[in-house]
Amino acid sequence: MEYWEKEIETMPRNGLRFLQLARLNTTLEAAVRSSYYGGLAKRDRSFRTRVGEVAELQDFPFTTKQDLRDHFPYGFLSLPTKEIIRLHSSSGTTGNPTVIYHNRHDIASWANLMARSLFCAGVRDTDVFQNIVGYGLFTGGLGFQYGIERLGALSIPAGAGNSLRQIKLMRDYGTTAIHAIPSYLGRLLEVFREEGLDPRTDTSLRMLVIGAEPHTEEQRQRIQEMYGVKAFNSFGLSEMNGPGVAFECEFQQGLHIWEDAYVVEIIDPATLEPVPDGEYGELVMTTLDREANPLIRYRTRDITRIIPGECPCGRTHRRIDRITGRSDDMFIIKGCNIFPMQIEGVLLRVPEVGDDYRITIDTVAGQDDMIVEVEVKKEWFRGDLQFLDALQKRITRLIRDEVLVSPVVRLVEPGSIPKAEGKAVRVFDKRIR
Amino acid sequence: MAYQVSIFLENKLGHLERVTNVLKNAGVNIRNMNLNHTANGWGILNLVVSYPELACNLLNQNGLSAALRKIAVLKMVDKAGGLDQLLKRIAKAGVNFTTAHGMVLEEGKIAFFAIDIEDIPDARERLEAVGLEIMPDNYVYGTRFM
Numbered sequence: 001m002e003y004w005e006k007e008i009e010t011m012p013r014n015g016l017r018f019l020q021l022a023r024l025n026t027t028l029e030a031a032v033r034s035s036y037y038g039g040l041a042k043r044d045r046s047f048r049t050r051v052g053e054v055a056e057l058q059d060f061p062f063t064t065k066q067d068l069r070d071h072f073p074y075g076f077l078s079l080p081t082k083e084i085i086r087l088h089s090s091s092g093t094t095g096n097p098t099v100i101y102h103n104r105h106d107i108a109s110w111a112n113l114m115a116r117s118l119f120c121a122g123v124r125d126t127d128v129f130q131n132i133v134g135y136g137l138f139t140g141g142l143g144f145q146y147g148i149e150r151l152g153a154l155s156i157p158a159g160a161g162n163s164l165r166q167i168k169l170m171r172d173y174g175t176t177a178i179h180a181i182p183s184y185l186g187r188l189l190e191v192f193r194e195e196g197l198d199p200r201t202d203t204s205l206r207m208l209v210i211g212a213e214p215h216t217e218e219q220r221q222r223i224q225e226m227y228g229v230k231a232f233n234s235f236g237l238s239e240m241n242g243p244g245v246a247f248e249c250e251f252q253q254g255l256h257i258w259e260d261a262y263v264v265e266i267i268d269p270a271t272l273e274p275v276p277d278g279e280y281g282e283l284v285m286t287t288l289d290r291e292a293n294p295l296i297r298y299r300t301r302d303i304t305r306i307i308p309g310e311c312p313c314g315r316t317h318r319r320i321d322r323i324t325g326r327s328d329d330m331f332i333i334k335g336c337n338i339f340p341m342q343i344e345g346v347l348l349r350v351p352e353v354g355d356d357y358r359i360t361i362d363t364v365a366g367q368d369d370m371i372v373e374v375e376v377k378k379e380w381f382r383g384d385l386q387f388l389d390a391l392q393k394r395i396t397r398l399i400r401d402e403v404l405v406s407p408v409v410r411l412v413e414p415g416s417i418p419k420a421e422g423k424a425v426r427v428f429d430k431r432i433r
Numbered sequence: 434m435a436y437q438v439s440i441f442l443e444n445k446l447g448h449l450e451r452v453t454n455v456l457k458n459a460g461v462n463i464r465n466m467n468l469n470h471t472a473n474g475w476g477i478l479n480l481v482v483s484y485p486e487l488a489c490n491l492l493n494q495n496g497l498s499a500a501l502r503k504i505a506v507l508k509m510v511d512k513a514g515g516l517d518q519l520l521k522r523i524a525k526a527g528v529n530f531t532t533a534h535g536m537v538l539e540e541g542k543i544a545f546f547a548i549d550i551e552d553i554p555d556a557r558e559r560l561e562a563v564g565l566e567i568m569p570d571n572y573v574y575g576t577r578f579m
Contacts, residue, residue: 376441383438388475
């Protein structure tokens, strides 16, 4: 087994805990130099600058996206702006943007985490790596760029869009690895086909990296089939630098989250209490190697779980499961926490229905019902009731097995559910509260 | 062998009219129809039309889900006991159907009874074995004099 940094990646758990503790105390000291955490430490005694154990973090208050917005633009900055060399920010279409600042150390640390991530998935310095995501304020562009360069592979900073040019670049320079968002790879394949090309035989691709967009295991399998190579899951968020936070290794059994750089907690979004390993909850993260913009117990809103057990790759950093949704999207019905991605995963396993769906939660006769509308694909329709009846019963059973709540499944005419455009709203809660 | 057009429809205001509008614009004559609705908010509309293949293609092109299904159209007398007599013979033939519709062709004289035999492979042979007459397509479609 090859590692980018063997000592850190395979460090025994108790060694890792010591490293975390030392870095956590440094981080807390840096944090209180920002106006936000400085003020918080003064008025909230649970915020301390020194802890004896990493687990003591659980007494600290959370930091939310709203806190970042409310203290825009410099409230979380721990260093004078003179020290800062770069910022990344969200678009801020719904209020103040969230902005993260980096000094020289932060950029170098991020580039190293990114290189470690890519190496872990199997990228080597002999690869030609085409980065098909937007550059600029979006972290997926420059984040990968610095990581590829740090690793020593040949980088092609292609940017997003212009599929014909992407294909030309891939063929001209013999691209062996690409990074793209999963939904784009479907569109790119269409262009391949229009050109009479097949990425499986007409390119030198040997691997894909997909991320920045939640997707299911079924979608990954589909992408792997379309391109004939393995697709590795990448996870990151701009508040935690961007990509390079957690990454799949060659075993593709969850994403190693780099615990020398982050303290990882999974909490129940309703009670805010930690959940045991293996159970789904919201990911909460604390930075351990960031000087300019430390964040303490940041609520990512991403839903995942810690995968219990050791990974055959030998890395000791724990693995998180693929993101199954956002805690904001979660709804509770009949006492069960449900994420739209779970429903989506079920529908992807039913070839007779399309991928578009709509969930309506409504109170019918004093009882909450979850209504799932799905479109029957034309090519499966044979004109008889029996087939539709059986299909409806099958989908009902599959959803119930997945989320433990029996849905009301409605089959609707093709084209009657609005097409998914990016992060489409899928859930309509009409319950009277 | 004749065909009917079966269309998937949600139970919503104006959806049936979407179908009839497409057929009207194409000059397709509807000979007979029946509507099967389920408690789940959707159902199947079965149509006997003058040009089933054309109708089916047009409906699919217009965003609906339509399929052709094989039917056996049997002749009966338009008088009390006419259907009873026919059904006795269909039972004798051992043909068990789930979708059927009837229409009067000439009052007091001739009526048709159409049964869906899409999923009964040997229906025709069995019906003919008991002496039932299956109407030719152009009678069913009403295109005999065209």
